[in-house]
Amino acid sequence: MNANLILEVGLIVLQTIGVILAVDFVSGIVHWLEDSYGSKKWPIVGKWIIEPNIRHHFEPRHFTKSNFWKRNAATLVLSGSVLAVISLLGWFHWTWALAALIGGVTNEIHCWAHRSPRENGKVITFLHKAKILQSPRGHATHHTDPKDRSYCTVTDWLNPLLDGVDFFARIEKFVLKTTGLKRRIDESVRPPKNKKKCCGGQCAQCAKCQLKKAA
Known part of the structure; x- marks a missing residue:
């Protein structure tokens, strides 16, 4: 095999992994913001995003009963909008398209982590077992009291690292110290x-x- 081809394939693989990790990290940041500071009283997003998220902590499997569009509308619209702006600015690259695709369905990946192998089917179950997508066991940490860790929802790769250094807890302490803003009470x-x-x-x-x- 041509050495240049090997390098090109290797670069694509590394870029793909980088995109997955980046989207996973962003999903964690957004999820943390929702859980920590999101309010049902916020205009538009309060009713559309925060309220369902709060309910999710009480009834983790409730959203698995809804349809694909209802679960992913917010992230699909947001990801599509970002990709459109990037394209208009002339910055389009396939990695942005991949990021928008994964970012658009992060809640679907999240949904799979709440379903049984029978509900998910062989392909998704394989991806869980292969540690490519976040597994039900990996995500269960987030739903274990006090529900203040493991916010990333795409893979099982980042959460152990971020939790290990108390990444989000440290940010919350910084926010509290600098702004006086307290974390929302999770009832x-x-x-x-x-x-x-x-x-x-x-x-x-x-x-x-x-x-x-x-x-």
């Missing part, structure tokens, strides 16, 4: 099982206590 988080009585608002992971403290 789906259950009080710690080892606390039979209210801890007096001292538990950062106890939604009940935080609600009492906020009041």
Whole structure:
């Protein structure tokens, strides 16, 4: 095989992996913003995006019952718009198209992580087992109280790294310190099982206590 061809194929593979990781990271940032600071009172996106996201923490499988368009409309519109602007500016490249494609269906990939192998079929199940797409086991970490980690929804690759350095927790501390903006209380988080009585608002992971403290 021609050496130049090998280099070209290798470059395409590396670029593809880079795009996947970039989209995965962006999905984590967006997901974190929704979970941490999103409000149902926000115009347009509050009703369209934040409210379903809040419900998702109470009923993780609810959105699997809806149709493809309802699950992915927001990300498809956003990704398509970004790609259109990039194209108009003359910056089009196949990597942007790939990023828009993956970015547009991140919620579908998220949906697959909430479905059983029987529901997903052989192809998606294979991609889960091969660690190419985020697996149900990998995503389950995000839905484990206090639900404040593993925000990336495309692969299982980035979450362990970001969680390992408390990436999002550090950003939240910085935001709180510099702006005074607190993380939104996640009412789906259950009080710690080892606390039979209210801890007096001292538990950062106890939604009940935080609600009492906020009041």
